[in-house]
Amino acid sequence: MRVGFFVTCLVDSMRPSIGFSAIELLESAGCEVVVPPAxxxxxxxxxxxxxxxxxxxxxxxxxxxxxxxxxxVMPSGSCASMVVSHYKQVFDSDPDLKWRASQLAQRTWELTDFLVNVLGMDKLKLRKSPELSKVTYHDSCSGLRDLGVKAQPRALIDQLEGLELVEMKDCEQCCGFGGTFAMKYGDVSSAICSEKCENIENANAQAVVLGDLGCMMNIQGRLARKGTHVKVLHVAELITGKS
Structure with missing residues (x-):
């Protein structure tokens, strides 16, 4: 299976390890992964x-x-949502481009959705860091609400022997990032993120796992400023043992 891998801007600029972990997972299942350089x-x-x-x-x-x-495939629910849910709106006035976008949307996947529902977990080589025994999961808004990514990352985490997934309070609640929302409404965003981080801390987990780097950066920054020693990991990093 020949897979085009979209790295995403934030992964490329801020945390390339997510991209390398995702590619490792895809290749472990027998995919030929191509990363268009431009x-x-x-x-x-x-x-x-x-x-x-x-x-x-x-x-x-x-x-x-x-x-x-x-x-x-891409390791980001928000970028996948842009292609799957919004490209047809972008090209609404151009029937040819709208059709092309619609066709490609049917073949575009958020990483965990592709791993579970297209490749099948039995083909994957999963492992975890031996230092982790308990994690919690934050559902990022675009992946959850636009793409239905909910059970997929949890199914992957459940396959990791010796690791317990503890659900935090309001795991589906926004972290306050929301792309440009965090810049336009900083005070509101900060208050939302503070509540999210409190829920993470109360879960008493060693790490919070997510599927979108924007949320990761937002939560990690807030936890660091609070002096909270909870790791913030992308699900691809967790299930390849890169934690």
Whole structure:
């Protein structure tokens, strides 16, 4: 199976280990993983900011780079949601591009959804860091609400021997990041994130696991400022033992 891998801007710039972990998982299941070297942004920040022309330009570029692949996978619910849920709106006035976007959307996947529902967990080589025995999971908004990513990461975590998943209070509640929301409404975002971090701490887990780097950065920054020693891990890092 030939898979196009979209690294995403934040993974590329801030935490490349997520990308390498995701590729390791895909290759362990027998996928041929291709990372188009000219890839940039899917257009999500521009879309959220109302810049429709920049969004359209980036979306056209993204289509050209990825539509030849059998499947496209990315370690981010928000970027996957942009392609799956919003590209058709971006190209609403262009029937040809809208059709192409619709076709590609059917082959575009958030990482854990692809691992569980396309590849099958029996093909994956999963492992965890021996220092971890208990984790909690935060459901990122776009993955949960746009793509239905809920059971998939938990199914993968449940396969890790010797690791307990403890659900925090309000695990589906937003962390306050929301892309440009955190910049436009800093005080509100900060209050939301403080509540999320309190719930994480009360779960008494050694790590909080997520599927979106924006949420990871937001939560990790707040926990660090509070002096809380809870690791913040992408699910791909956890299930490849890169924690």
């Amino acid at each position: 890839q940039t942004c899917c257009g999500q920040p521009a879309w959220n900011s109302g810049d429709r022309q920049t969004t359209r330009d980036l979306a056209i570029k993204w289509l050209k780079e990825f539509e030849a692949f059998e499947h496209v």
